[in-house]
Amino acid sequence: MDIPSKYDPGKAESKWYNYWMEHGFFKSIPDGREPYTIVIPPPNVTGVLHMGHMLNNTIQDVLVRRARMQGKNACWVPGTDHASIATEAKVVAKLKAEGIEKHDLTREEFLGHAWEWTHKHGGIILEQLKRLGVSCDWDRTLFTMDEKRYDSVIKVFVNLFNKGLIYRGVRMVNWDPQAMTAVSDEEVNYTDEKSKLYYVRYKIVGEDGYVMVATTRPETILGDTAVCANPDDERYKHLKGKMVIVPMANREVPFIFDSYVDPEFGTGCLKITPAHDINDYEIGLRYKLPSIDVFNEDGTISERAGLFVGVDRFKAKELAEKELQKRGNLVKVENYNNKIGRSERTNAVIEPRLSLQWFMKMKELSQPALDAVLKGDVQIHPAKFKNLYRHWMENVHDWCISRQLWWGHRIPAWYYDNNEFVVAGNISEALEMARKKSGKPSMNESDLRQDEDVLDTWFSAWLWPITSFDGINDPENADIKYYYPTNDLITAPEILFFWVARMIIAGYEFRGEKPFNNVYLTGLVRDQQRRKMSKSLGNSPEPLDLIKKYGADGVRVGMLLCSPAGNDLLYEDSLPEQGRNFANKIWNAFRLVNSWKVDDNIEQPDSSKVAVKWMDEVMKKSINEIDLNFRKFRISEALMITYKLFWDEFSGWYLEIIKPEYQKSIDRITFDATVAVFDKLLKVIHPFMPFITEEIWQLLLERKDGESLMVTRLPEVKKYNKDLIASFESIKETISAVRTVRKSKDIPNKETLSLLVRSDKDSFDSEFLPVICKLCNLSEVSFVEEKQEGAASFMVGTTEYSIPLGGKLDIEGELAKIQEDLDYNRGFLVNVMKKLANERFVQNAPANVLELERKKKSDAESKIKSLEERMKELKNL
RNA sequence: GGGUUGUUAGCUCAGUUGGUUUAGAGCAUUACCUUGACAGGGUAGGGGUCACUGGUUCGACUCCAGUACAACCCA
Numbered sequence: 032m033d034i035p036s037k038y039d040p041g042k043a044e045s046k047w048y049n050y051w052m053e054h055g056f057f058k059s060i061p062d063g064r065e066p067y068t069i070v071i072p073p074p075n076v077t078g079v080l081h082m083g084h085m086l087n088n089t090i091q092d093v094l095v096r097r098a099r100m101q102g103k104n105a106c107w108v109p110g111t112d113h114a115s116i117a118t119e120a121k122v123v124a125k126l127k128a129e130g131i132e133k134h135d136l137t138r139e140e141f142l143g144h145a146w147e148w149t150h151k152h153g154g155i156i157l158e159q160l161k162r163l164g165v166s167c168d169w170d171r172t173l174f175t176m177d178e179k180r181y182d183s184v185i186k187v188f189v190n191l192f193n194k195g196l197i198y199r200g201v202r203m204v205n206w207d208p209q210a211m212t213a214v215s216d217e218e219v220n221y222t223d224e225k226s227k228l229y230y231v232r233y234k235i236v237g238e239d240g241y242v243m244v245a246t247t248r249p250e251t252i253l254g255d256t257a258v259c260a261n262p263d264d265e266r267y268k269h270l271k272g273k274m275v276i277v278p279m280a281n282r283e284v285p286f287i288f289d290s291y292v293d294p295e296f297g298t299g300c301l302k303i304t305p306a307h308d309i310n311d312y313e314i315g316l317r318y319k320l321p322s323i324d325v326f327n328e329d330g331t332i333s334e335r336a337g338l339f340v341g342v343d344r345f346k347a348k349e350l351a352e353k354e355l356q357k358r359g360n361l362v363k364v365e366n367y368n369n370k371i372g373r374s375e376r377t378n379a380v381i382e383p384r385l386s387l388q389w390f391m392k393m394k395e396l397s398q399p400a401l402d403a404v405l406k407g408d409v410q411i412h413p414a415k416f417k418n419l420y421r422h423w424m425e426n427v428h429d430w431c432i433s434r435q436l437w438w439g440h441r442i443p444a445w446y447y448d449n450n451e452f453v454v455a456g457n458i459s460e461a462l463e464m465a466r467k468k469s470g471k472p473s474m475n476e477s478d479l480r481q482d483e484d485v486l487d488t489w490f491s492a493w494l495w496p497i498t499s500f501d502g503i504n505d506p507e508n509a510d511i512k513y514y515y516p517t518n519d520l521i522t523a524p525e526i527l528f529f530w531v532a533r534m535i536i537a538g539y540e541f542r543g544e545k546p547f548n549n550v551y552l553t554g555l556v557r558d559q560q561r562r563k564m565s566k567s568l569g570n571s572p573e574p575l576d577l578i579k580k581y582g583a584d585g586v587r588v589g590m591l592l593c594s595p596a597g598n599d600l601l602y603e604d605s606l607p608e609q610g611r612n613f614a615n616k617i618w619n620a621f622r623l624v625n626s627w628k629v630d631d632n633i634e635q636p637d638s639s640k641v642a643v644k645w646m647d648e649v650m651k652k653s654i655n656e657i658d659l660n661f662r663k664f665r666i667s668e669a670l671m672i673t674y675k676l677f678w679d680e681f682s683g684w685y686l687e688i689i690k691p692e693y694q695k696s697i698d699r700i701t702f703d704a705t706v707a708v709f710d711k712l713l714k715v716i717h718p719f720m721p722f723i724t725e726e727i728w729q730l731l732l733e734r735k736d737g738e739s740l741m742v743t744r745l746p747e748v749k750k751y752n753k754d755l756i757a758s759f760e761s762i763k764e765t766i767s768a769v770r771t772v773r774k775s776k777d778i779p780n781k782e783t784l785s786l787l788v789r790s791d792k793d794s795f796d797s798e799f800l801p802v803i804c805k806l807c808n809l810s811e812v813s814f815v816e817e818k819q820e821g822a823a824s825f826m827v828g829t830t831e832y833s834i835p836l837g838g839k840l841d842i843e844g845e846l847a848k849i850q851e852d853l854d855y856n857r858g859f860l861v862n863v864m865k866k867l868a869n870e871r872f873v874q875n876a877p878a879n880v881l882e883l884e885r886k887k888k889s890d891a892e893s894k895i896k897s898l899e900e901r902m903k904e905l906k907n908l
Numbered sequence: 909g910g911g912u913u914g915u916u917a918g919c920u921c922a923g924u925u926g927g928u929u930u931a932g933a934g935c936a937u938u939a940c941c942u943u944g945a946c947a948g949g950g951u952a953g954g955g956g957u958c959a960c961u962g963g964u965u966c967g968a969c970u971c972c973a974g975u976a977c978a979a980c981c982c983a
Binding site for chain 2: 037419422426561598613616618620623665667671675682771775781855863866872876877879880883884887
């Protein structure tokens with residue numbers, strides 16, 4: 032078989048993905064095995080794959096594949112999120128482009144368009160994910176608005192309402208005037224922006240004077256219902272009980288005092304606009320001030336303002352400035368840096384606004400979820416996020432769950448008469464309740480009017496680990512009992528509160544149990560300038576192009592190598608390139624092994640014999656370390672160990688030792704052992720690089736149809752021989768040293784050398800000598816007692832080696848090298864001696880540390896001694 | 909403004925309860941290699957007063973305090 036020297040991922044990837052699907056290897060049904068479960072963080076149904084998804088799903092797939100190969104019943108549930116605001120915004124924009132306005136459509140018509148859009152674009156992202164090799168159980172694919180999930184959400188709403196945990200009320204909310212909906216506190220991002228601070232004077236009633244107020248929002252002056260100062264502020268004490276006149280509105284409002292006001296800020300005097308600022312709102316409540324909402328839903332000025340009616344709020348600010356100037360109220364304008372809240376979804380400037388919304392009481396609900404994380408029942412990786420989580424949970428606010436949108440789960444509240452309402456699972460139940468509650472048995476469905484609003488997207492997402500197994504509708508079903516709680520949740524830190532915390536809350540509330548054991552927070556993918564990757568910046572590579580260019584395995588390795596938990600990943604092309612190179616390395620190692628001809632009549636060389644023995648131990652050691660790192664969710668570390676195991680130990684050392692001479696055959700024992708080692712290596716690498724490992728595994732030995740690497744078992748964690756590995760490490764050092772000699776003396780590899788060991792033959796461990804002979808092309812190794820003249824020498828540990836060079840020895844160079852070595856060892860010895868001369872150290876340090884220091888000392892001394900001898904000899908030549 | 913975390917080689921990061929040689933890895937870099945698995949490779953190198961200043965200790969990259977800078981979260 033002719034195998035190309037470069038691995039071509041394209042063909043192998045689709046071939047094996049189809050093969051895995053055909054054989055149902057991703058499927059999971061409950062059985063007697065231990066389950067391993069992950070629910071996917073559902074991407075937006077109409078979203079497109081970005082680098083964050085690539086990272087996130089690679090990690091999940093590595094964990095799932097590994098668990099599967101550990102003999103667990105691995106189940107990874109895929110799905111998509113309806114993404115209320117985002118999807119509705121896209122549909123509105125699309126309709127607008129076709130000349131259709133949302134408000135010209137009925138709710139049903141609009142939803143028709145939204146579903147059409149969802150069916151057309153939905154799931155594309157899941158198809159893209161398949162290219163990455165993810166092993167989800169596709170038969171379980173879910174959607175947050177499919178029938179079962181929809182029903183679950185409604186049931187949960189009714190349940191929480193009946194428990195008194197959901198209420199309806201007028202509150203100050205974050206209003207997105209572009210989407211024309213309320214958004215939760217978590218959906219507001221604050222940024223520093225340049226704005227202006229306006230100094231405006233208000234006429235004092237019954238006096239000639241004015242009082243000056245500093246504000247960033249002159250357009251809301253029309254909504255002022257008081258002016259306020261700090262009660263301790265001497266400057267304003269004389270205004271107690273006075274009224275002032277609101278500019279432009281010419282309305283008299285009281286001058287009040289409240290300790291909220293910071294006397295240092297501006298003039299120390301604040302205008303109070305209860306309808307448009309959360310703090311003003313609270314002051315308004317305390318002093319029973321009226322509240323005048325000067326804005327409409329879309330951010331234009333309302334009729335209540337009496338001025339600038341219908342003008343957009345930003346334009347109104349300019350007009351207000353001019354008007355105040357004209358009327359002589361504007362004293363000065365300063366530049367000012369302000370924190371501006373913007374909507375997560377639309378980026379519109381958020382307007383605090385009083386409105387009637389649905390809320391969920393969080394304090395009581397969140398207690399078990401807080402305890403679970405603090406006690407470690409749910410572990411967050413990396414642990415640094417634990418503090419953040421605690422802080423948020425201890426200061427949790429009620430959650431505004433209603434959204435003034437159509438795309439989503441419609442709030443199951445029905446109104447009748449004068450805003451009386453009932454909450455029920457469906458309209459017929461609602462009717463029955465309404466009849467009872469109102470005492471009007473004649474009432475029928477047409478007398479009921481369902482709430483127009485839908486629920487926050489996260490109100491369905493927070494149930495995801497439960498609804499993935501239909502645990503709300505059917506709490507005792509076999510799936511939920513088997514798979515819940517799930518094992519690991521892999522997601523980005525930015526949605527720790529939006530999603531993760533709330534899932535934990537829901538888990539305890541509706542299942543009485545945590546939703547997952549571990550939360551692994553990945554970093555953000557950034558570009559080289561540390562900018563977040565985003566479509567608008569255009570700094571994000573197209574994931575599918577990367578897969579095409581570097582192969583899925585290469586991209587996976589690239590993403591993983593550089594993403595320690597919780598740290599951001601600075602993406603550059605060299606990452607997948609490194610992954611691709613690794614795939615190529617594996618490929619060529621296979622080509623080498625595959626090219627060997629086996630001759631049953633050849634005896635196994637000693638060098639191969641010890642190499643096989645050593646390789647087994649090294650493999651066990653790495654498997655130990657990989658396991659340890661996976662337990663700590665140090666996945667990039669685990670990959671790095673795997674990488675070095677294959678590249679350095681296996682390819683660099685093992686294969687070089689056992690490699691038969693050019694065009695010669697290999698013995699049976701070594702060949703079989705090598706194939707077995709290769710087989711194990713492929714298993715270890717498979718979770719990281721599923722495609723190339725399957726491709727090679729299928730070629731390595733004859734396989735039957737239906738066999739697959741992905742359903743074999745990983746080699747188990749076993750004890751290993753540390754001493755053997757340590758001896759081989761010093762052999763590596765020796766070999767390196769010989770190579771260095773060769774190189775510095777320009778001796779070609781083909782020319783044989785002899786190696787002299789100055790050591791007692793009986794006490795010297797000569798097990799690995801054949802390896803040195805082979806890799807250094809030695810003709811002989813002999814043990815000597817005396818120093819050799821005209822030989823290059825070096826030390827490994829405390830053993831001295833030398834290589835006779837005939838006349839080629841460069842005495843000057845050799846002396847310089849020895850001098851350098853001497854300097855190092857002498858300096859080192861000085862440090863050790865300093866320690867040992869310190870009485871207090873000798874008295875206080877533990878025995879093992881002391882012993883170690885003494886050994887360091889004697890080792891250094893003996894090294895120095897041999898170096899000095901060597902130097903003396905050279906000088907005498 | 910409040911909080912959290914970080915600052916170790918050119919870059920990205922390890923460094924596990926203070927002592928295992930004078931700090932490690934990968935990438936990048938330098939020199940050499942027209943070697944028969946792989947130049948997407950091999951071999952051998954170079955590169956760090958562990959941000960700064962104090963303190964605790966026989967001993968500090970590691971613990972404590974302060975300073976500077978950075979990132980993130982919250983208001």
